[in-house]
Amino acid sequence: MKRIALLGMPNTGKSTLFNRMTGGAARVGNWPGITVELLSGKILLGNEMVEIIDLPGIYDLHGFSDDEQVVRHFLHDNVPDLALVVLNTSQIERQMSLLLQLKQLNMNLVVVLNMSDEAKKFGITVDVQKMSGLLELPIFLLSAKYGTGYQEVQHAITKALRYPTPGMAEQLRTQLEQDEHIESEMARVLKHTVQIPARLSDKLTEKLDGVLLHPWLGLPIFFAVMYMVFQGVFLFGQPFQEGIADLLDWFRGAALEPMLGALPQYMQGLLLDGVYNGVATVAAFVPIIVLFFLFMAIVEDSGYLSRAAFLMDALMSRLGLDGRGFVMLLMGFGCNVPALMGTRVMRSRAMRLLTMMVIPLSLCSARLQVFIFFTAALFTAKAAPLVLFSLYMFSFATAIITALIFKSQFKNSEPFVLELPPYRFPTARQMVLRGWLEVRHFLRRATKFIVAGVVMVWLLTNLPTSAVPASADTLAGMIGSALHPFFAPLGINEQLTIALIFGFIAKEIVIGALAVIYSLSGDALSGAISLQLDWVQAYSFMLFTLLYTPCLATIATLQSESKQLNFTLLSLAWSLGLAWVISFAFYQGARMLGY
Amino acid sequence: MSATTLAALHPGDTATIVSIHAEEALHLRLLALGFRSGKQIEMIRKASFSGPLQVRVGTTDVMLRRVEAAKIEVSRA
Numbered sequence: 001m002k003r004i005a006l007l008g009m010p011n012t013g014k015s016t017l018f019n020r021m022t023g024g025a026a027r028v029g030n031w032p033g034i035t036v037e038l039l040s041g042k043i044l045l046g047n048e049m050v051e052i053i054d055l056p057g058i059y060d061l062h063g064f065s066d067d068e069q070v071v072r073h074f075l076h077d078n079v080p081d082l083a084l085v086v087l088n089t090s091q092i093e094r095q096m097s098l099l100l101q102l103k104q105l106n107m108n109l110v111v112v113l114n115m116s117d118e119a120k121k122f123g124i125t126v127d128v129q130k131m132s133g134l135l136e137l138p139i140f141l142l143s144a145k146y147g148t149g150y151q152e153v154q155h156a157i158t159k160a161l162r163y164p165t166p167g168m169a170e171q172l173r174t175q176l177e178q179d180e181h182i183e184s185e186m187a188r189v190l191k192h193t194v195q196i197p198a199r200l201s202d203k204l205t206e207k208l209d210g211v212l213l214h215p216w217l218g219l220p221i222f223f224a225v226m227y228m229v230f231q232g233v234f235l236f237g238q239p240f241q242e243g244i245a246d247l248l249d250w251f252r253g254a255a256l257e258p259m260l261g262a263l264p265q266y267m268q269g270l271l272l273d274g275v276y277n278g279v280a281t282v283a284a285f286v287p288i289i290v291l292f293f294l295f296m297a298i299v300e301d302s303g304y305l306s307r308a309a310f311l312m313d314a315l316m317s318r319l320g321l322d323g324r325g326f327v328m329l330l331m332g333f334g335c336n337v338p339a340l341m342g343t344r345v346m347r348s349r350a351m352r353l354l355t356m357m358v359i360p361l362s363l364c365s366a367r368l369q370v371f372i373f374f375t376a377a378l379f380t381a382k383a384a385p386l387v388l389f390s391l392y393m394f395s396f397a398t399a400i401i402t403a404l405i406f407k408s409q410f411k412n413s414e415p416f417v418l419e420l421p422p423y424r425f426p427t428a429r430q431m432v433l434r435g436w437l438e439v440r441h442f443l444r445r446a447t448k449f450i451v452a453g454v455v456m457v458w459l460l461t462n463l464p465t466s467a468v469p470a471s472a473d474t475l476a477g478m479i480g481s482a483l484h485p486f487f488a489p490l491g492i493n494e495q496l497t498i499a500l501i502f503g504f505i506a507k508e509i510v511i512g513a514l515a516v517i518y519s520l521s522g523d524a525l526s527g528a529i530s531l532q533l534d535w536v537q538a539y540s541f542m543l544f545t546l547l548y549t550p551c552l553a554t555i556a557t558l559q560s561e562s563k564q565l566n567f568t569l570l571s572l573a574w575s576l577g578l579a580w581v582i583s584f585a586f587y588q589g590a591r592m593l594g595y
Numbered sequence: 596m597s598a599t600t601l602a603a604l605h606p607g608d609t610a611t612i613v614s615i616h617a618e619e620a621l622h623l624r625l626l627a628l629g630f631r632s633g634k635q636i637e638m639i640r641k642a643s644f645s646g647p648l649q650v651r652v653g654t655t656d657v658m659l660r661r662v663e664a665a666k667i668e669v670s671r672a
Contacts, residue, residue, distance in 0.1 A: 009627070059623070059624055059627030059628065060623045060624070060626070060627045062623070063620070063623045063624065063627070064619065064620040064623070065620070065624070090654050091629075091653075091654055091655055093629070093653055093654065094627070094628065094629035094652075094653060094655065097626075097627065098627070122654070124654075205656075209639075209640075209649075213640060213642075213649070215640075215642075215643045216643070218642075306658070309658070310642055310646070310647055310649065310658050311642065311646075313642065313646050313647045313658075313660065314642060314643070314644035314645055314646030314647075315644070317660065413620070414620065415617075415620055415621035415624045415625075415663065416647075416659070416660055416663070417621070417624050417625065417628060417657060417658070417659045417663065418657065418658045418659075419628065419655060419656065419657055419658075420649060420656040420657065420658055421656075422656075
């Protein structure tokens with residue numbers, strides 16, 4: 001099958017073009033020579049199937065950033081039949097350097113000058129015919145966002161694919177070192193073909209920046225925007241999550257239970273409480289992920305995310321992170337999973353890993369449910385808000401400490417120079433496609449892992465068959481008592497230890513698990529717990545719950561995003577270790593002070 | 596005409612890039628973003644708390660940190 005590689009600088013609308021070409025029917029895959037996964041899609045062009053690969057955006061073919069190396073290795077090991085070079089028309093005076101570098105590689109090229117709608121607005125005119133003639137390349141104006149000019153591009157690609165690729169020269173490096181030639185060539189072509197007005201007339205962007213990046217209004221506006229996005233995702237998401245849960249419950253009662261009624265009790269439990277609950281756990285994330293990326297598409301495609309980086313950089317650079325990492329950390333307070341997936345906007349791998357190390361410490365809404373239950377049971381109405389606030393402070397503090405400790409481990413070596421693109425209106429198509437692609441990615445990567453995990457915990461809490469589920473006689477109970485020496489110094493008893501094992505799946509089920517463990521529910525459960533525990537023990541348990549592994553879905557996402565088992569294990573070990581040390585210090589300290 | 600670094604410019608100032616004294620990775624990135632000697636550069640704004648700078652080169656707005664901006668020698672128009 002013939003291969004087309006999409007190449008271009010960041011912010012040229014490469015992915016938009018890719019989505020337009022493939023109609024969202026893309027898959028993520030591995031390629032020889034490189035370690036990161038790339039999006040690719042198969043489409044019918046003319047009368048043959050071709051594969052299109054979306055390469056990461058690069059500034060320079062011989063640069064040293066992670067992405068630039070990925071592209072070089074990809075081209076080296078998977079020579080495409082055609083490279084479709086995407087340039088941003090309004091930045092053509094500097095982006096042409098990349099085109100000329102690619103031209104020297106002697107590849108089969110088709111060039112599109114994208115965002116032609118924006119360039120037109122700025123008053124930039126390009127004589128495409130003349131440029132085609134001077135460069136001896138097929139060049140087309142395109143607006144991938146609105147589809148203007150797309151027909152011609154498609155036609156040109158089909159035509160260009162009929163000719164064999166001239167093949168790529170061996171000595172990539174030596175060829176690429178002819179910067180001087182490139183510069184003079186660039187000046188020559190630009191002088192004859194492009195007219196740029198002396199000053200760009202993007203008054204709107206300038207005015208918006210004047211307010212959004214205002215020295216003292218900028219930060220409050222940023223936090224207000226983040227608050228609205230947060231509320232948008234998680235308030236809108238909740239009814240959908242509940243709806244899906246109700247639907248799955250209904251299906252279980254109406255269809256599955258009668259259907260499986262003939263099976264032995266034990267098999268029923270395994271299939272319904274194990275496998276089916278696993279599926280329900282996965283499904284609960286779907287609305288959150290879709291909504292998260294709908295909103296992220298707005299924040300990112302509008303150009304605001306890079307403004308957030310600008311506003312937060314003073315603080316974040318000290319932590320070895322960037323402002324976009326801060327946005328993801330904030331979103332982690334709703335749910336860690338989409339926040340981890342969102343770190344993909346950071347192109348430096350080291351910085352991405354550091355951000356992914358920090359995000360699981362964000363107090364997500366599932367953990368909040370556990371804390372609300374425990375504070376209501378053990379603290380007065382007056383003290384409860386303070387207790388919750390202190391847990392948020394612990395969450396922030398441990399995030400900062402983690403960043404500071406691991407900053408040197410994941411040292412970012414890429415220069416921090418970011419483009420601030422003009423503000424743009426994201427199209428509904430872009431937003432929906434993004435949400436859909438991300439949720440599919442999550443389902444493919446995480447479903448098996450999460451279902452297996454839920455089944456495993458079900459087995460632990462139900463085996464041997466003679467034992468009462470979740471009691472001390474089950475495997476989980478045995479593990480609980482085996483682990484008791486580790487948890488006793490934290491003031492966490494055996495029942496709570498079993499609940500923590502459940503909490504490994506998802507924090508949402510901790511209270512439900514306690515209900516099974518104590519065979520009590522609602523007020524009776526909180527009553528029993530308040531009689532058994534004092535506030536020091538309860539707070540220690542909450543600290544541990546806050547800091548240890550958030551949930552199976554988070555682990556699955558850490559693994560699927562980092563693709564490095566060592567990293568996932570490090571993150572797991574770190575959060576468990578941190579949870580233990582902090583709960584220990586708190587519990588022993590409080591007891592020593594006489595509480 | 597007075598020689599200084601990009602970091603020392605005030606918002607609203609325009610200058611000409613004289614030279615870039617940066618390590619190779621940063622140098623390449625700056626080149627690709629349109630930073631070349633002889634080019635006009637405008638300081639748009641500086642973030643509070645010693646935060647990053649927003650500058651305009653050609654048609655591109657770029658943010659960079661002050662440490663990095665100090666490596667770019669400019670002469671005020």
